[in-house]
Amino acid sequence: MNAQQKIGLCIGIGGGITAFVLCTLASYTPLIQFLWVGFMSMIIYFATGADKSFSMAGKMICSFVCGLLWGQLSNLIYVFIFPTNHWLASVLDYAVLIFLLLWIHLGFLQKTVFGFVPTVFLGLATTIGFWGRPFPYEGQGYMGEMSTLAGMGMLLALCVFGIVFSLLIQYIAGFLIPRLLKQKQQTPAEK
Numbered sequence: 001m002n003a004q005q006k007i008g009l010c011i012g013i014g015g016g017i018t019a020f021v022l023c024t025l026a027s028y029t030p031l032i033q034f035l036w037v038g039f040m041s042m043i044i045y046f047a048t049g050a051d052k053s054f055s056m057a058g059k060m061i062c063s064f065v066c067g068l069l070w071g072q073l074s075n076l077i078y079v080f081i082f083p084t085n086h087w088l089a090s091v092l093d094y095a096v097l098i099f100l101l102l103w104i105h106l107g108f109l110q111k112t113v114f115g116f117v118p119t120v121f122l123g124l125a126t127t128i129g130f131w132g133r134p135f136p137y138e139g140q141g142y143m144g145e146m147s148t149l150a151g152m153g154m155l156l157a158l159c160v161f162g163i164v165f166s167l168l169i170q171y172i173a174g175f176l177i178p179r180l181l182k183q184k185q186q187t188p189a190e191k
Contacts, residue, residue: 038162067123
């Protein structure tokens with residue numbers, strides 16, 4: 001096996017162990033049916049190229065919380081404006097809200113823990129999806145009758161799950177890789 005294959009083996013072992021432990025634990029909770037949200041945060045974490053980065057993890061989580069809040073603002077637009085004016089609700093939600101989100105997070109918050117736009121959008125999108133459209137809070141989304149605060153807490157837990165999953169894979173692989181790649185010491189006779 002060449003070095004790249006050994007590294008892939010270590011990452012695979014780390015991923016398999018982590019997936020088994022975390023997904024088995026999650027299977028005893030109501031979170032299991034929504035585990036895909038955690039995998040979405042994993043995709044984003046690994047796409048950043050972060051390597052055991054707690055600062056990136058913190059930035060992703062803080063930005064995700066912002067996305068949850070933007071999502072609730074989006075839902076409020078639909079609760080209060082959509083029933084009487086569909087066009088105005090669409091303009092406010094799609095044009096104004098997205099404009100403000102991007103302007104604020106890229107223009108003012110980019111260098112803060114709230115400026116990681118991919119997880120801001122993940123928070124926004126999961127909020128919209130979980131509460132349903134066009135009439136949020138009426139049981140059309142995945143949340144059903146769950147309270148707003150409980151639902152936001154669950155989505156945050158799923159995001160954190162994915163980030164912890166990513167970090168554990170990296171730490172397990174980081175432990176195994178140097179041991180598997182260690183070169184066999186040559187004896188003087190072999191030189």
